[in-house]
Amino acid sequence: MxxxxxxxxxxxxxxxxxxxxxxxxxxxxxxxxxxxxxxxxxxxxxxxxxxxxxxxxxxxxxxxxxxxxxxxxxxxxxxxxxxxxxxxxxxxxxxxxxxxxxxxxxxxxxxxxxxxxxxxxxxxxxxxxxxxxxxxxxxxxxxxxxxxxxxxxGNPFRAVSFAPSWRTGTMVALASQMYSSRDFSAMPILADALQDAGCDDENILNHCRGGETHVRGCWVVDLILSRA
Structure with a gap:
């Protein structure tokens, strides 16, 4: 494939x-x-x-x-x-x-x-x-x-390296709230927060800002919450 x-x-x-x-x-x-x-x-x-x-x-x-x-x-x-x-x-x-x-x-x-x-x-x-x-x-x-x-x-053809400095308290709180509520409408806001924290990975940012449906297990939210 x-x-x-x-x-x-x-x-x-x-x-x-x-x-x-x-x-x-x-x-x-x-x-x-x-x-x-x-x-x-x-x-x-x-x-x-x-x-x-x-x-x-x-x-x-x-x-x-x-x-x-x-x-x-x-x-x-x-x-x-x-x-x-x-x-x-x-x-x-x-x-x-x-x-x-x-x-x-x-x-x-x-x-x-x-x-x-x-x-x-x-x-x-x-x-x-x-x-x-x-x-x-x-x-x-x-x-x-x-x-x-x-x-x-996610995309198994693209390795993603998530810097610990991107995992701020605000980021974790926002990701946790979405995970708990099952409401992922704040994904674009998460992208902005990631970018403010220094994230420059286009795969991560584009996934947050895209129009696709997000569910529990979303690979970006999992990265932030350190879920495997």
């Missing part, structure tokens, strides 16, 4: 497989989990059951390393008492989505690589939102997922 292909392709499966095969320095269990969560978050409208929404929350906590496998086991046992939708459709397809997201970061099904587990999540999300991963809406969703992947993993 070339850098130009990485930056423009709408085929998220190709990006994930390449990342896994290249053993990119950008890859991490947390980032793969946060990507899966970001994709699944887009299907929340089809997760009316409290236990399903709780599962998505737990999936994010597992990715962040603040929940344990025993909590996954407890959730799985408790969720068995709930009744999944019986009619085939987006709600029934979304029912098991939190489990698929959790498996991206848990050591179960070791014969399947984390990138391929993430691909399963992508396809299931596209099915929920588009009625099938081969539909026009499903194809469009794969493109959106590719954008989310780039927001989280």
């Amino acid at each position: 070339t850098e130009a292909e990485w930056l423009t392709t709408r085929k998220v499966e190709e990006l994930l497989l390449w990342l896994g095969a290249a053993r990119s320095r950008n890859w991490s269990k947390r980032k793969s989990g946060m990507f899966a969560v970001a994709c699944a978050e887009r299907t929340k409208a089809f997760m009316p059951e409290a236990c399903t929404l709780r599962g998505l929350e737990l999936a994010e906590q597992l990715a962040e390393g603040v929940a344990s496998e025993s909590e996954y086991d407890t959730y799985r046992s408790e969720s068995r008492t709930a009744s999944p939708p019986k009619t085939p459709g987006p709600e029934s397809w979304a029912w098991n989505l939190p489990y698929s997201v959790m498996l991206v970061v848990l050591p179960y099904r070791p014969n399947i690589s984390p990138p391929k587990k993430a691909i399963e999540v992508c396809k299931l999300c596209a099915t929920v939102l588009g009625g099938g991963d081969d539909s026009d809406r499903g194809t469009q969703e794969f493109g959106t997922q590719a954008d989310l992947l780039r927001d989280i993993f």
Whole structure:
């Protein structure tokens, strides 16, 4: 894969497989989990059951390393008492989505690589939102997922060196606020603050000022917060 292909392709499966095969320095269990969560978050409208929404929350906590496998086991046992939708459709397809997201970061099904587990999540999300991963809406969703992947993993073709002097108290506070609130509308302000602190890395500044969607796991925010 070339850098130009990485930056423009709408085929998220190709990006994930390449990342896994290249053993990119950008890859991490947390980032793969946060990507899966970001994709699944887009299907929340089809997760009316409290236990399903709780599962998505737990999936994010597992990715962040603040929940344990025993909590996954407890959730799985408790969720068995709930009744999944019986009619085939987006709600029934979304029912098991939190489990698929959790498996991206848990050591179960070791014969399947984390990138391929993430691909399963992508396809299931596209099915929920588009009625099938081969539909026009499903194809469009794969493109959106590719954008989310780039927001989280950055550009593996460009090494980024983040100077400690750029990580000011103001910077950390702003990044923490965005991360906590899930509101990343202040990214352009973050770019200005970085520049004032001496940051001259165009990859960082352009990412903050671009029009792309940002989610938890955004590679620039992670750099500031020292999250791997």
